[in-house]
Each structure stands twice: as C-alpha cells, then as structure tokens.
Amino acid sequence: MKIQSLEDLKKISQAYEKQIYVPKGIKVNIGMASCGIAAGARAALDKAIETYKDNKNVEICQTGCIGFCEQEPLVEILAANKPRVLYQNITEDKIIDAIEGYMAGEFNKNKKWILGQLRDPRSLLDDDIENPLDGVDPIDDIPFMEDIPFYSTQVKIAMRNCGYIDPDSIEEYFAKKGYIAFLRALKNNKPSEVIDTVKASGLRGRGGGGFPAGIKWATCAKHHGDRYVICNADEGDPGAYMDRSILEGDPHSVLEGMLIAALGIGSKQGYLYVRNEYPLAVKRLVTAIKQAEAYGLLGKNIAGTDFSFKINISTGAGAFVCGESTALMSSLEGKVGRPRAKYVHTVEKGFRESPTNLNNVETYANVPAILLKGADWYTGMGTEHSKGTKVFSLVGKINNTGLVEVPMGISLRDIIFDIGGGIPKKKNFKAVQTGGPSGGCIPEQFLDLPVDFDELAKVGSIMGSGGMIVMDQDTCMVDVARYFVDFLRDESCGQCNPCREGLKQMLNILTDICDGNGKEGDIEFLEEIGAMMQKFSLCGLGTSAPNSVLTSILYFRDEYETHIRDKKCPAGVCKPLFHYEIDQEACTGCTLCAKKCPQSAVAGKKKEPHAIDQENCIKCGICYEKCKFDAIKIC
Amino acid sequence: MSKAAMMETVDAVEIDYIELDDIIEKDFDQDKENLIMILQAIQRHYNYLPKPALNYLSTKIGIPMSQIYGVATFYSTFSLEPRGRNIISVCLGTACHVRGGARVNDKLEEVLNIGDGQTTEDKRFTLESVRCIGCCSLGPVVKINEDMHGRIGSDEIEKVLDQYE
Known part of the structure; x- marks a missing residue:
C-alpha cells in the first residue's frame, strides 16, 4: 500500500509495536551485523531456524549490532510478560540451550552466558508508549543492562534502533516512530522551517569536519539548479565502523534523514556512496530503498504531494581519499577520485556542477530524531558548541571493544576506563588516537579532556569520524606514526606536491628511525615537513596528514630521541632496536615459552630459569605474550 | 567465475561480448x-579486468582507454591481472595493527611465498x-x-588455509 497520511503511518506503526515489544510466542533476536556474523552468528541463526522450524511458538529473527562487539554473537530473547534477556558469546553450540533455558525459566544454570536483562527496551523516540516491561518481574541476580558500566552512560540517538529491530523490515522501523518526522514535515512544514530546526539543533557533521549541518543545508538551498543530496558512506578511517553498523542495523534512519534534507533543500535526487568493503550494508540499503518505494515514501509524488525524491546507490572502489567531498563527487561521476580546490564550495557547484549537499551516515541518522523531538531537546545534550551525542568506536588495547554513543562533553577517561573497562592485562595506558589517520595521539595528561569538536582540536587532534584507538605501554609511538604515514602515502591521490612528496619523505625518515638509522635533526625535519604540508596541501587529506606525526613528537619526543640516540625501542616493537631476555629471578621454569617458541630458541630445564638463544630469536613476541610471570623483558 | 574461464590462461581468456553488452547496457x-x-x-x-573487455567497453561507452586505465589503476579494488581462486584480505587497519596484524601478514607471505x-x-x-x-573487535582479522x-x-x-582449495 502507498502511505498517504500520517494516520496511515501511525496505524501500521501501532500494529507492529506489539510485534517488537510483546510478541505472541518466544522471540529470539540474533545480532547479524558483519561483526556478529564474523563471530559465528550465521551458524547460530541457521541452527536455531532448523531446530524450531516446526515450532510456531518460537520466532527466530535477525537484528543489527547493539555495540558490544567484544561479546558477539549477542542474542536477545523475549516474550510477553517475561523479562528481556541478552545473552553473550552465543555460538552455534550454545544457542539451543540458551533458548530452552529461557523457555524453562532457568537462568541460573547458564548465568555466565547472560550479559544482562533490560529494564526498558524503548528508545528515546518512542518513550511516549508504556514501557512494555512494566509489571514484569525481573530475574534475581541478573544485572540490568542499563546498570552495566558499558551501557550506563550511553545515550543512543544515531544508533537508537540498532540491535532492536530487524533491519530488513520497514514495518519494525515504523514501530519505532520511523518516517513520522519526515511525513509530518512534508505535510505541515515549509522547507525553510525544516532547515531552521536543524540549524537550531546545532547538529554538526559527524564525518570529520564538524561543519554545522543546518548552515550547509541553508546555503545549498540558496543556489539554483538541480540540487543533489549525497550521503557519504565511504567510511574509510581504519578503526571506525559506526557508519557500517548504522547502515547494517538501521538503514531506514539514514534514508529518512536524506529525505528530510531533500525536503529542506529542494532536491529530487539522492545518492548513497557506500564503501565497497561493506557488501552487507549495500544489501540492506537496497532492500530498504525497495521497501520505502513500495510504501510510497520514496519515488514520485510522495504521500500524494508534489514532492518527489529518488535515492541511488553507488559503490566505491577502495580509495580513502574519496571520503573527501569533492573527490567523492568526482568518483560518483565515474572518474578518478581526486579532490579539487574548494574556492567554490560544493553546496554551490558539486556533483555534476550542481548545488550539492553532502553529509555522512551518522549525521543523517540524527536528523529524524531532531525533527521528531525538536531542536531544544537536542541542544539539551552536549556542550556549548558540540550538541547531541557522538558514536565512537572503541578499539585497540581496550577491554570492552565496541561502539559507544555518548553525549558530547564526556571525558576521554570516562569513555576509556568506565565504558571501555580500561586496558587489558593490567598494562598501562599510553595514548589514545582519535580521528583516524588525520587525527592525533592524545597522551594521559589530557584524559580528562571533554570530548568536543573544539577541545580535541586544541590538543592537536580531531574528532574525525569517531575512531578511538587505545594504545598501551607495548605500543611504539614512532611505529604508529610510521603506520599512519605509510597508510596515507598509499592513499594520497598524488596530484599536489606537498602531500605526495611530503608523505614520502616523512615515511623515509620514520622508517630510518624505526630501523635504527635515525640521526640528529630528523625530528626537526619531520616538524618542518609537517608544517609545510599543513599549510600548502590542496585538500583535507594533505593538510591533516602530518597530525599523527606532529602530535606524537609533541607528546612523546623522548621516545623518538631514544630511538635515534640510544638505538632502543622501549615498547619492543621496532625489531632492530630491542631484544628479549629472560629475567632469571622471575622465571619459574614452567616451560610454556619454550613450547610455544616457533624457532625453538628458548631452552632450559623444567623448574629452572630459561634463556633465549639470540641468534635464532626472530622477535615474534610469542614468549612475551604467553609468559604468566612477567619474566620476559624487553631490552 | 565459471569453471571453463578458470582454466583459461591470462592471454586466452574468452570474452563473451553478448554478456558484456548485457552488463553495460541492461545493468548500467x-x-x-x-x-x-x-x-x-x-x-x-572475470575475477579481474581483461584488456579485451576494457577495449570493448571503451568503444561502447565512448570513454578513452587512457581514462579507463586511469580509473582501473587509481582504485585499489581493481586488478588488471588474473587473481587466484581464493582472495585473502589481511586487515592492516589500526586496530589490527596494534594487535599484531603485521605478524599475521608476515606469516601469510612466508607460507604462500608471495x-x-x-x-x-x-x-x-x-x-x-x-x-x-x-571488524576491529575481532582483530587481527x-x-x-x-x-x-x-x-x-x-x-x-x-x-x-587448508580449508580452501
């Protein structure tokens, strides 16, 4: 059916509320985002479907990712008048026991498998309905999800539906107040009112630059021609995957955000530029677009009005620089993705030389929430110049790897130590790298810094798309800087000298330092090249490329100096600059290292201290990782 | 890739121009x-971009070969040489890097000798x-x-590796 009015939409929405909150039988939601599938969710899903194919009382469903990647596959089980329970690490061998245990009401038996129970499954957008868990007796001795440190400070707006609905079902998105914001604006508001709301919300672009979305929309709307709305889903920052998660878990929120932008700007055609490495996201988007078209929410004369909007999907082909807006548009036109100088902004002349508005996935996902709840609601969260929430991907040397959405202004310490659970194996925190290859490394002294576009810039880093790579004492900062420079040198489009040659020279110097061939003056030279690149590169990739080198020199200069002067790598990463030795006092002679050594370079008698044959040692680090007594030392 | 095509060598890959037409005209x-x-x-x-197919594409849609070559070499997904039956993508993203992705890569290069x-x-x-x-939570991947x-x-x-023929 084609939806014609808000009433039509609300009717479907209410009908499906029951399905997602109080199902008829037992509902099993299996997290089927890429990371869940990689951890074994597909096999678990197949097994459950096969086992319960004749049992109409058990419904096996898929959802997106709720963010706690460390514990995937995650499975949620619910039923009417029963608690909603989230199970962790549920692989093929455990799924049936978990479901049977839930049905029998036996929670103590498999307690280790349970992450927690929900107190309230509603999102911030549908909290006007009654909490479906009101009056349901909770299970004793099982924590509430809302009280678990990983979740307690999170506020979900962009990721509001991820993990709670079936991403392949538009009806479940309707049940979560989906498309209401768009339809209400279409029927009741002037385009300028839509833009004014987004402006008033203070929403800033979540892709990296942090430019106010409302101002961008308003400027684009002022220019004449066929205007385009583009969604940048070319998430290229290594270590950031929130956009993938939103596309895989809640594709309609992005489509609705684009529809609202099109309405405000006056556009008939939209494009989603999706990274080629995200095949599942593309598949879910194709399904989502078809469903929206079937309901008449995309296409010609939407909901009986004269507003028409079409969305096409275009896949990238593996070029980091295509995250830059002008390069992306050039790639969309089927050309080589090289950025151009922005004397004329893309809002005036972008895709096909026409006015173009480009935002990223997370930005669009925020838009329906802002329109539904109002700008005041949104500005109630965050700091003075950074409103709302931001999704971060917490990865690297951290206990709770995952995606977390927190209000702006929360401190890095809260994110890393409270939500993230700190550093594994009791090791020491060293730095956190924010903003991907264009960002910088932030040391311990700034851990109390509030997360905010401007505050991060003050210490030389950027918010970027929200990657947060945590590094511990075993991470060498020179090696990390070299890693990013190597990455960017690969990805530089090569058309401007400062970026192309600057990165090449930086990489040579950094490689020399890591190989033990560093010399006096190298650090100063790196700083000089970095400053030149920041000033004279053509696009954002080049101007931000030296950030990781410059911040690591700024905060970890001594580490560079140790590499150059003492020819030592204190973290034990740069192979020519260290060797392993066994502490004769700490070694208990447990023989574990000798057994694990691929070179048989460790020798010693049982219960007596061992020793490493330096000639044969390839410094693979396996003994260092495996030793339970801290007896392997980096020298 | 079809079985027959797989057995062909680099130079002799057979291009089915009717199929190619379908891709160019119907799908795009x-x-x-x-x-x-x-x-x-x-x-x-074809598992890679065979030169005859690109020549045909160039005439068909009116883009010079130089430009097609530019695009095919600029983007990392494209390969101008035939690739193996199994594609191994070893992740060297930041999260995998700090968790030892390079060691995995070294080992792969050593075992496969490429x-x-x-x-x-x-x-x-x-x-x-x-x-x-x-998939940073699962690193190295x-x-x-x-x-x-x-x-x-x-x-x-x-x-x-033994699982793949």
Whole structure:
C-alpha cells in the first residue's frame, strides 16, 4: 500500500509495536551485523531456524549490532510478560540451550552466558508508549543492562534502533516512530522551517569536519539548479565502523534523514556512496530503498504531494581519499577520485556542477530524531558548541571493544576506563588516537579532556569520524606514526606536491628511525615537513596528514630521541632496536615459552630459569605474550 | 567465475561480448557515470579486468582507454591481472595493527611465498592487504573470500588455509 497520511503511518506503526515489544510466542533476536556474523552468528541463526522450524511458538529473527562487539554473537530473547534477556558469546553450540533455558525459566544454570536483562527496551523516540516491561518481574541476580558500566552512560540517538529491530523490515522501523518526522514535515512544514530546526539543533557533521549541518543545508538551498543530496558512506578511517553498523542495523534512519534534507533543500535526487568493503550494508540499503518505494515514501509524488525524491546507490572502489567531498563527487561521476580546490564550495557547484549537499551516515541518522523531538531537546545534550551525542568506536588495547554513543562533553577517561573497562592485562595506558589517520595521539595528561569538536582540536587532534584507538605501554609511538604515514602515502591521490612528496619523505625518515638509522635533526625535519604540508596541501587529506606525526613528537619526543640516540625501542616493537631476555629471578621454569617458541630458541630445564638463544630469536613476541610471570623483558 | 574461464590462461581468456553488452547496457544503462560500477561488474565476472573487455567497453561507452586505465589503476579494488581462486584480505587497519596484524601478514607471505597483491603460481590464493574491514573487535582479522577469520594467531594460519582449495 502507498502511505498517504500520517494516520496511515501511525496505524501500521501501532500494529507492529506489539510485534517488537510483546510478541505472541518466544522471540529470539540474533545480532547479524558483519561483526556478529564474523563471530559465528550465521551458524547460530541457521541452527536455531532448523531446530524450531516446526515450532510456531518460537520466532527466530535477525537484528543489527547493539555495540558490544567484544561479546558477539549477542542474542536477545523475549516474550510477553517475561523479562528481556541478552545473552553473550552465543555460538552455534550454545544457542539451543540458551533458548530452552529461557523457555524453562532457568537462568541460573547458564548465568555466565547472560550479559544482562533490560529494564526498558524503548528508545528515546518512542518513550511516549508504556514501557512494555512494566509489571514484569525481573530475574534475581541478573544485572540490568542499563546498570552495566558499558551501557550506563550511553545515550543512543544515531544508533537508537540498532540491535532492536530487524533491519530488513520497514514495518519494525515504523514501530519505532520511523518516517513520522519526515511525513509530518512534508505535510505541515515549509522547507525553510525544516532547515531552521536543524540549524537550531546545532547538529554538526559527524564525518570529520564538524561543519554545522543546518548552515550547509541553508546555503545549498540558496543556489539554483538541480540540487543533489549525497550521503557519504565511504567510511574509510581504519578503526571506525559506526557508519557500517548504522547502515547494517538501521538503514531506514539514514534514508529518512536524506529525505528530510531533500525536503529542506529542494532536491529530487539522492545518492548513497557506500564503501565497497561493506557488501552487507549495500544489501540492506537496497532492500530498504525497495521497501520505502513500495510504501510510497520514496519515488514520485510522495504521500500524494508534489514532492518527489529518488535515492541511488553507488559503490566505491577502495580509495580513502574519496571520503573527501569533492573527490567523492568526482568518483560518483565515474572518474578518478581526486579532490579539487574548494574556492567554490560544493553546496554551490558539486556533483555534476550542481548545488550539492553532502553529509555522512551518522549525521543523517540524527536528523529524524531532531525533527521528531525538536531542536531544544537536542541542544539539551552536549556542550556549548558540540550538541547531541557522538558514536565512537572503541578499539585497540581496550577491554570492552565496541561502539559507544555518548553525549558530547564526556571525558576521554570516562569513555576509556568506565565504558571501555580500561586496558587489558593490567598494562598501562599510553595514548589514545582519535580521528583516524588525520587525527592525533592524545597522551594521559589530557584524559580528562571533554570530548568536543573544539577541545580535541586544541590538543592537536580531531574528532574525525569517531575512531578511538587505545594504545598501551607495548605500543611504539614512532611505529604508529610510521603506520599512519605509510597508510596515507598509499592513499594520497598524488596530484599536489606537498602531500605526495611530503608523505614520502616523512615515511623515509620514520622508517630510518624505526630501523635504527635515525640521526640528529630528523625530528626537526619531520616538524618542518609537517608544517609545510599543513599549510600548502590542496585538500583535507594533505593538510591533516602530518597530525599523527606532529602530535606524537609533541607528546612523546623522548621516545623518538631514544630511538635515534640510544638505538632502543622501549615498547619492543621496532625489531632492530630491542631484544628479549629472560629475567632469571622471575622465571619459574614452567616451560610454556619454550613450547610455544616457533624457532625453538628458548631452552632450559623444567623448574629452572630459561634463556633465549639470540641468534635464532626472530622477535615474534610469542614468549612475551604467553609468559604468566612477567619474566620476559624487553631490552 | 565459471569453471571453463578458470582454466583459461591470462592471454586466452574468452570474452563473451553478448554478456558484456548485457552488463553495460541492461545493468548500467550504458552510462559513463557508471564506469566504476561497470568495472566492478566486469571484475566480478572475470575475477579481474581483461584488456579485451576494457577495449570493448571503451568503444561502447565512448570513454578513452587512457581514462579507463586511469580509473582501473587509481582504485585499489581493481586488478588488471588474473587473481587466484581464493582472495585473502589481511586487515592492516589500526586496530589490527596494534594487535599484531603485521605478524599475521608476515606469516601469510612466508607460507604462500608471495607478497602483497601477488598470486600463487597454482592460482590458489591471491594475497591482498586491506585497511580496516570494520571488524576491529575481532582483530587481527583475515578475510578469505567472504569468510571472516577473527582473532587469528600467526600459528593458526596454515590450518585455516587448508580449508580452501
């Protein structure tokens, strides 16, 4: 059916509320985002479907990712008048026991498998309905999800539906107040009112630059021609995957955000530029677009009005620089993705030389929430110049790897130590790298810094798309800087000298330092090249490329100096600059290292201290990782 | 890739121009703007971009060969040489890097005796390094064809490779 009015939409929405909150039988939601599938969710899903194919009382469903990647596959089980329970690490061998245990009401038996129970499954957008868990007796001795440190400070707006609905079902998105914001604006508001709301919300672009979305929309709307709305889903920052998660878990929120932008700007055609490495996201988007078209929410004369909007999907082909807006548009036109100088902004002349508005996935996902709840609601969260929430991907040397959405202004310490659970194996925190290859490394002294576009810039880093790579004492900062420079040198489009040659020279110097061939003056030279690149590169990739080198020199200069002067790598990463030795006092002679050594370079008698044959040692680090007594030392 | 095509050598790959026409015309409206997606479709079909197919494409949609070559070499997904039956993508994203992705890569290069972007002589494997496939929680990650192998240690590589013919 084609939806014609808000009433039509609300009717479907209410009908499906029951399905997602109080199902008829037992509902099993299996997290089927890429990371869940990689951890074994597909096999678990197949097994459950096969086992319960004749049992109409058990419904096996898929959802997106709720963010706690460390514990995937995650499975949620619910039923009417029963608690909603989230199970962790549920692989093929455990799924049936978990479901049977839930049905029998036996929670103590498999307690280790349970992450927690929900107190309230509603999102911030549908909290006007009654909490479906009101009056349901909770299970004793099982924590509430809302009280678990990983979740307690999170506020979900962009990721509001991820993990709670079936991403392949538009009806479940309707049940979560989906498309209401768009339809209400279409029927009741002037385009300028839509833009004014987004402006008033203070929403800033979540892709990296942090430019106010409302101002961008308003400027684009002022220019004449066929205007385009583009969604940048070319998430290229290594270590950031929130956009993938939103596309895989809640594709309609992005489509609705684009529809609202099109309405405000006056556009008939939209494009989603999706990274080629995200095949599942593309598949879910194709399904989502078809469903929206079937309901008449995309296409010609939407909901009986004269507003028409079409969305096409275009896949990238593996070029980091295509995250830059002008390069992306050039790639969309089927050309080589090289950025151009922005004397004329893309809002005036972008895709096909026409006015173009480009935002990223997370930005669009925020838009329906802002329109539904109002700008005041949104500005109630965050700091003075950074409103709302931001999704971060917490990865690297951290206990709770995952995606977390927190209000702006929360401190890095809260994110890393409270939500993230700190550093594994009791090791020491060293730095956190924010903003991907264009960002910088932030040391311990700034851990109390509030997360905010401007505050991060003050210490030389950027918010970027929200990657947060945590590094511990075993991470060498020179090696990390070299890693990013190597990455960017690969990805530089090569058309401007400062970026192309600057990165090449930086990489040579950094490689020399890591190989033990560093010399006096190298650090100063790196700083000089970095400053030149920041000033004279053509696009954002080049101007931000030296950030990781410059911040690591700024905060970890001594580490560079140790590499150059003492020819030592204190973290034990740069192979020519260290060797392993066994502490004769700490070694208990447990023989574990000798057994694990691929070179048989460790020798010693049982219960007596061992020793490493330096000639044969390839410094693979396996003994260092495996030793339970801290007896392997980096020298 | 069809079985027959797989047995062909580099020079003798047979191009079915009717099929190629279908890709260019039906799937992508013979539109120049769709060049990248057309190339992706050709690569899906042949496992790489055969030169005769590109020549044909050039005349068909009116883009000079130089420009097609520019696009095919600029984007990292494209390969102008035949690739192996199994594509190994070893993730060298930041999260995998700090968790020892390079060690896994070294081991793969050693076991297969090939470098980044190369194919084994028996065409069984092609090794490609990628920067982040978004499975950072499972790092280090190796993707073989569509299968994800997470939290992989360098000592487990050989066992995993055995699963692919």
